[in-house]
Amino acid sequence: MNDAPETIYLIPDSPEGVPDYAWCDDPAPGLGMDPKDAIKYLRSDSIEDAPEAAKARIAELESYNLGLANESHAQQETIRELKAQMQRDAGHRKKKGLILDQAMRGLRHSAEQPHDGRMDAVRAMAGRIAELETLIADIKAWDVDKAAEEIARGQDLNLQVPPAIRKRIQAALDARQATPEANP
Structure with a gap:
């Protein structure tokens, strides 16, 4: 030694x-x-034992490389399967798109045809829905926390309601008062 x-x-x-x-x-x-x-x-x-140590390290690296190759192969298979699924999905989306286009053309065609007042009611309802959606968007934009703080301090809530919402509320109240069938 x-x-x-x-x-x-x-x-x-x-x-x-x-x-x-x-x-x-x-x-x-x-x-x-x-x-x-x-x-x-x-x-x-x-270093006399170095060749054996090197051979063991080479065997270890080859085993690791084989594991990586198997993992890579599995990932390539997964990629191929995902690509095939995407192509199938794209075909389904295209088919659904064509069906939706046909349905929309059918709806447009039926909307152009005269109906016994139902289409006017549908158009009026669509207009009302659009108004309500705008009102909801305005309400969502309203800073409720700030308004609550100011109410707690004794300020009037009416001052915190955005002008666009106030106008819509007033218009809705005026319309209700103007039409007797709307008032139960």
């Missing part, structure tokens, strides 16, 4: 400003020294 260190390093050394090298068992023995600057030397009897 050899008592000498298995690994030693040749490190840059500059005693008295003259570039030189020194042997050391540490690749960076001083402050500010970079281990990358050291040259590593191994005792010859310590």
Whole structure:
């Protein structure tokens, strides 16, 4: 058995400003020294087992590579399946789109045909729905928290209602008062 260190390093050394090298068992023995600057030397009897270790490492890497290849193959299969599914879905979407287009053409055609007042009622209902959707959007935009804080401080809620909402509410109230059948 050899008592000498298995690994030693040749490190840059500059005693008295003259570039030189020194042997050391540490690749960076001083402050500010970079281990990358050291040259590593191994005792010859310590590397006799290196071919076996290298063969074991090669076998380990080959096994890892085989695992990666299998994983890659599985991922490629998944990609192919997903692409096929996307193509099928695209076909279904196209078919649904054609059916929807046909239905919309049919609705437009039937809307152009005279009906016994039902279409006028449908158009009026669609207009009312659009008005309500606009009103809902305005209400959603209303800062309820701020209004609640100001009410708590004693301010009038009417001041916090957005003008567009106030106008719509007033118009709806006026319309109700104008039509007797709307008032039960």
